[in-house]
Amino acid sequence: MKTSRILFRTIISVVLMISILSIHSCKEYPCENIVCQNGGACEEGICDCRIGFLGEFCEEYDTTKIPALLYYGVTLQELLDYGVKPSQLYGIEYEAGEIFFLDTLQRFGMLVATDISIGGEWGCLGTDLPGVSGTAFGTGMQNTQDFYENCPDNGPFKQAQELVHKGYDDWFVPSKDELYVLWRNLYANHNISNMGSSTIWSSSEHDSVNAWAINITTGEFSIIIKYYNGPSRAVRIFNY
Numbered sequence: 001m002k003t004s005r006i007l008f009r010t011i012i013s014v015v016l017m018i019s020i021l022s023i024h025s026c027k028e029y030p031c032e033n034i035v036c037q038n039g040g041a042c043e044e045g046i047c048d049c050r051i052g053f054l055g056e057f058c059e060e061y062d063t064t065k066i067p068a069l070l071y072y073g074v075t076l077q078e079l080l081d082y083g084v085k086p087s088q089l090y091g092i093e094y095e096a097g098e099i100f101f102l103d104t105l106q107r108f109g110m111l112v113a114t115d116i117s118i119g120g121e122w123g124c125l126g127t128d129l130p131g132v133s134g135t136a137f138g139t140g141m142q143n144t145q146d147f148y149e150n151c152p153d154n155g156p157f158k159q160a161q162e163l164v165h166k167g168y169d170d171w172f173v174p175s176k177d178e179l180y181v182l183w184r185n186l187y188a189n190h191n192i193s194n195m196g197s198s199t200i201w202s203s204s205e206h207d208s209v210n211a212w213a214i215n216i217t218t219g220e221f222s223i224i225i226k227y228y229n230g231p232s233r234a235v236r237i238f239n240y
Contacts, residue, residue: 156173
């Protein structure tokens with residue numbers, strides 16, 4: 001009986017000692033079993049998250065901090081999968097410009113170089129250029145290439161075609177419909193501070209004397225004579 005009591009007391013003492021050591025260990029190493037995600041760091045048992053990340057373990061995205069998320073390596077597709085709407089990404093700086101269009105099915109987008117000015121006369125007044133009359137979305141690149149190959153004038157087409165900006169050399173002048181989308185998604189929604197002059201050239205020719213240009217105040221297009229000296233925008237397509 002005495003032996004049983006001694007054994008019981010010994011077991012109780014061991015259990016108490018283990019408990020005390022465990023409590024002491026938890027207090028001394030509060031971050032031992034905590035894994036902070038997305039570059040977060042544990043301090044006193046709590047994850048200190050980078051800008052752009054939320055949650056107990058920094059596992060959630062703060063969608064009000066999209067530039068920071070992109071900076072830390074979150075991809076556009078990951079943001080979209082998380083529930084970010086394409087419109088939330090318009091005006092965000094990405095690669096060499098600002099996003100103004102995303103096709104979430106085919107996974108491509110378009111961006112504009114907001115810190116580069118191109119422009120001048122549209123060019124080749126009196127010449128009906130082959131292949132430059134495309135107005136639809138997706139025709140701007142071909143318009144620019146065809147103009148560059150058939151007209152020697154040093155206008156926005158030549159400037160865009162020869163532009164190398166932040167390592168990218170595939171810039172072009174947007175078509176009529178592409179320019180409208182740029183205006184609608186950036187300027188009209190105040191996602192871009194400046195588009196330059198009130199009238200901006202598209203790459204879409206109307207006839208041998210005139211081409212299409214947009215009024216950025218109203219979003220309406222006009223037929224403008226080609227010798228008008230005005231600005232345009234350099235845009236490019238990217239995949240994600």
